[in-house]
Amino acid sequence: MLNSRLNRIAFVVALALGGQVRAQQAAKATWIWYPGDYEIWLSNQMQNRRTERGSFFPPFWRLDSHYPLIDFHQDFDLKQAEEVELRAEGQYNVKLDGKLITGYPTRLTVPAGKHRLNIKVYNQQHVPAVFVQGKTIETDGKWLVTYEDKEWIDASGKVSDQSGTTWLTAGSWNFDEAQALPSAFKLKTEPRRAAKVTRNADGSLLVDFGRETFGYVRLHGLQGQGPTTLYFGESKEEALSVEGCETLERLEVNQPQKADKLTTLTKAFRFVNIRPEKGVTVDSVSMLYEYAPLTERGRFRCSDEQLNKIWDVAAYTMQLTSREFFIDGIKRDRWVWSGDAYQSYLMNYYLYFDTPTVNRTTFALRGKDPVTSHVNTIMDYTFYWFIGIYDAYQYTGDKTVVQQLYPRMQSLMDYCLSRRNQDGYMEGLAGDWVFIDWAEGLSKKGEVSFEQLLLCRSLESMALCANVVGDQAGARKYQQLAADLKAKIFATYWNPAKGALVHSRVNGHPTDNVTRYANMFAIFFDYLSQEQEQQVKKSVLLNPQVAKITTPYMRFYELEALCALGEQPYVLKEMKNYWGGMLSEGATAFWEEYDPAKKGTENLSMYGRPFGKSLCHAWGASPIYLLGKYYLGVKPLSAGYATYEVVPTLGGLQWMEGSVPTPQGDIAVRATPKELKVKGASGTGTLRFKSKSKPSVKGAKIQAKGGGQYELQLQPGREYVVRYQAL
Template structure:
């Protein structure tokens, strides 16, 4: 067995060998802009979240905003066979040292002589993130560079930190800015011009309809005159026409005698725009500049049900609109990085884009910096969703980088949570805490809520997993013990055998009689219930009309996932068609923050005591993407990064379905009908699981009978399999 000190020495030697290797080892490296890990994400998140306005007024976030470090020192050691000219750029004031000797001025080019040398670049920038770009024949700014904010601990931009105590693996500080002219501080989302679908004249101006929910800037063509133009934005026509109560508006001051085009200064969400120029101001026409993140849609789904296909398409469009610099909640409001919303976006992303940079940026921006003074977004459950997002990121991608990057911040945030336990070892809301759970009338947040304990337990399990990955054996043992003890306490405290369910809360030491869906449905897909308890919860809670219904897509996501995990795909299909189909029947072009079928007309647009307070394009409304990919196409990783995975198609009453699920190394294609299955994988080793009334067959593959009509067969990378069978349903 290798002794710990020897293992550490070998790791240190490997780092030094990489840093001091001759020119050929550096020749393949891509130069990119680098910064202190996490600083750019925090800075960019601040920029984005502070663009929110309501009726023309600045509307900042409700929580502490952190900032980047203003002074950063970058360095790397080289061993060059020959002298090398190096191009250098920096964001901010900077100086350069070669072998500890300062160079005159702020050089953009320098020559590094042959031999062993150290290059230092120290950058100051209060307004933007200090960053550097270095490129030579073999020298390149990349993950091998070390950075420090002068705390005397050097962290390399790809994730290593070193001081007198040794080496600890951390995280990267770069994205995809591989052009010296592509300054990180100048990053903007892409735009493209789009025409209006229709324009109608009113006594006061024009109402422009862009055909569906959209996001961007309004452009007035041929604008001239002197005065003001008021623009009232609406996700619905009713909102755009309600000039006194619409959520967003803009006013342009005009003073020009010649016709010219004018673009609004802030991007906004809308479908309709009510444009009202003052007398003396005119314009010729209206268009827009659509703003979007250039993510690539890899996930696909089609079926025999046209309405379900439309649901998937609108869900994908909803997800696209809310995928921006980060995963945000909604494009009208709040345009913020809410952790609960983002957690669902991560899961939908793994079945639509598999865009891990946006996941990682969002995790970084949410967490901010130490010291921890409150829960993420001030919401207890949102802190736990942040931990769970890291757990899922590793399961789907297999990439330890984000864990290396965030583990110290995970430790400090968990220490904050542990310090806030009460005398019973449970969590309840303290001063400054927001217990959210869901938007639901009459939902009690008092006492020790079972739902919060369940998420807390899962977060401790996440900490144990990540501690093991970081070779923190003591931490792993501690977190696992805490999780085990908490799980036992949850069931001893909240499980009511007579109700066959977890009760909602305990107040003043006494369990309440109230049963809600939240803790019960999470306990199913967390795997916390025995098979017998799962069936009890299904009947006594999930399929029980006496238990208060859920009206937000946010929690419908988890309710339907729990039912899918229990094999209730036919029931869930009907629910999706009823719930999301209900929004489509009302004309929705993106999915909403909340939908209550009992409401009528413009009542659907009201929320928070405001007639148009509801978001009609909310990320958490896109959950059919996840449900259809994971539980109908049936694709999910069994081990991190899809090294092994399962495909378990479930038609759920459909006549046929086909689609693709993205993975780190390619897409898994699935097609199913009652008589044939087609599967092709591009990653790892897969297992196809299915049920058949008769003995199935597949050319060139061995099918194993598992009993009770269940069968399995192995899937090799790159090969397409066609299985003939007779679907067996419950």
């Protein structure tokens, strides 16, 4: 009996109905599940693949699980009877208009008229999911789901006619065929050759794949009996350090005849030190590169070849760290960290515009109620989670995800507000990690202004999302909380004499310490007056006496703040020096941390370990975002690029061109000191630029705004060529 039930969990659907017309009509069908459940399940699978020198290394935070029993339903009004095919991952039953259908039906005829189809699925091991395909009936994002139907039956047998059930719209991804089981998902792989293989007299091999990569190592012609150990390294030094490398794998070989063998787990590496014991031989080595098949829609090229190389390496860094989710780095953690993910979202909007990965990552980070800690246990990472939803709606215009996430936003915000101190500020409590940045000597004591600023922005995100879902009372509540907190922040932390927000308040008194963090965020959050912006630029951002930032993570925000202030020529030099410095040190992907004062092997150590630093870290790819948003100058002004602006800024370049992806197509931009070309696929755009002389364009009207500034309205599908003279 047990085996027969298990067999039904992944039952095979009967042959699909024939005919090209029918296949086209049913093309919208996809596997669906309770929103967030598949994402949580998949992240558990991925994050628990981490090992450290062969030992299992799980995440630091609580892991949630999917709901094992889910009810799916949809209402239909059919003009004629319709046959549908059904598939489920799990044990299931089917009801039509409340009447239970016998057995495990794989086909069902729904009569003409109004009907409700219910499918209830149980699966403890995998996520309960269903796939329904008919001529007009198909599983999609309109289906409703719940993990508790709250029904009951009275003594007469009557089913309750009211219930407190909360129904959400179903979650889905791209499993658009009945045979494409969500539980069987794997990333794609393709074979890659080694760039160089060095054989040593002791039988060991040092393999160089030419650049940072990720996947399985394949040993060809493996023969003999005994252990073989593979030591992986992002650098040659790490691979050769059998005692200090971060990752390794031991294989037990028992091959009397030559055969090929793959490593059991994916790893990050450029170099692999393969050391077979005596009696074991290897003919050659290759790899299977593992990747997420994302399309690079964003593009950037310019007159500076070093900057082009920086763009290319940043894009490759994103390719490596964009996997089932946006992860931090491919060697060490391979976890979903909210601070890292938030930056990946922004870079993604200018490279891939892959919203499913954003959504999966957002759901996975949030997990389930009840809330017992901050996201990743880090206070600021919780706030990035809220702000990421704020940004996602602006870039994508996707209301469905906001509706699905809003209840979890509310409960997480309730948790944050409950942890304010008696003065209404966020202060690290037991179990809270106040991170901010990897910076030596950075104080986390007291009420840090940076955390208050992020909470304020999070409350604004809550207000925006409340409006999207129609919670007007919630919108007023969160907007008032944000306004009150913003006023309190500037009353407490703004120091007129220093022309900056001070770093913290300790024992009820603001400190004199000024750091870059809160000040640069206040600029691109648009929290400062023009006078304050200029004070901060001079007293903080361009002041060498204020402690420098040495992580690409916070360089991202520092340079964004400067771009927002119109300092693109300065930022261009900084990008070339900082990211160009990593390239000069041999980087083939961008790093977790980079201090230009360090040279050679000094750049490999971190966390007290000789090779602890990640040499491929998502937050290192920020030039993609900076060049797309502040040089090509493209950003949405309203949700989903319904309206947008293009403000091309050469920043010292002789020319640049590129494209920025949007939900409905790309926006192409080319700029020289004398000509601008812009074309948007959809939405209404505004081109803003400065010119020494009166500009011209055929078939459109340019508006003069004073002070050498001009605007041109952009209609979808038309290319505009503007003649001008750059200031």
